[in-house]
Amino acid sequence: MKKKILVIDDDLNIRDYLVSLFNDNGYEAYIAGDVKEGIKEAKKIKPDLITLDIEMPGEWGPRFYRQLSQDSELKNIPVIVISGLSGHQYAVVNAVASLTKPFDREELLKIVKETLN
């Protein structure tokens, strides 16, 4: 069974790119454009991994992570932060990795593989 990855990012181009990247590499990708949608999708699909943008309209990524970690069913889902903001590596302390946009696709895939395997 394919591992499910939820991509949370308000940038349509990044979402499309990540979805293609994950789908092409044997994963099943889902998308959300903001924190609210992200929580809704996470509850619905129970992803194996989440990629999370930091700066988004309305609530920001760290707010999503806080809600995620307060939900007993979702709190153990690993999160990879992908952001263009400086200092983003400090935004979600318990993220499994924090990548800067533009990121290296091989590096991301390696982290995803290591995390999911």
Next chain:
Amino acid sequence: MFKKILFATSATGASDHAARVAFNIAKSYQSHLNIFHVLGVPSRGYSQVVVDVKTKERVDVDEDYTAWVTEDIRTYYEKYLDESLNYTIDVAVGVPAREILRQAKILKPDLILLGGSTGDEGESVYKKSSLGSTLQKVAKSANCPVLFVNRPAASFWGGLSNIVFGTDFSKISDKAFDFAMKVAKTLDCELSVFHALDISALHAGKMLNQDEIEQQIRESLRKIRSRYEPRLKELKGYSMDVWEGIPFIEIVKYARDKQADLLIMAHHSRKISSEDIRLGGNVEQVIVRAGCPVISINK
């Protein structure tokens, strides 16, 4: 809530994380932001020669130089300065702490915001275990809350929603609680009240057994409930916890565990009559180590 913010900055890397917090708070809450820079102490008796913060060269301070520095600060923060931001830039000459306090006296801000110290070759203080003297002096004497952003982690990620208030049950802590309540109510935040039971200082020389520790935890929790809970019920969410250990470590751990956006604490250094300008040890250590901005209240 934060109508007027005084952001004292060196306009160097040491203040970058504080800058992000300052500009984001100002934009989020439509505050007036006063960007304030102190050029340094005149190096000769009656002259206006100062050491430039960036070039480290001695320069004569005149109108041209002040205008140049103001423009340089504007350029440094260009990415944050747009039409939606209500700001002014002021430059002064003198001892930084004194000038910041003087500026605060004139502006009467709701908040003074300070970044890392430049005293260590541009390094932020987060790598050191003590605060710079300017930060200590301003925190001790300011008439309004002082927000510190020392570590790079201490950034403002999309607003405030989760505040931790650390109490030692002192009168000043009660004042700090009033402020924490005001922030939490105005900005619709959750508030976690925390007390760290200091097992290192208790009964010096005598190791407490676990029953004694747990008894004291229960007592502290009862104290939190009776002292704070009636008002906490006014908020959308709150929690109350007591952990035992070394207070500043436990407070930093608790804030991290709660993923706090802001930590609010009182400190007691106004009571110190000697020349010792250090903040209360726990507050200073929390400011240096916390992974989120820390507001210190001294009156």
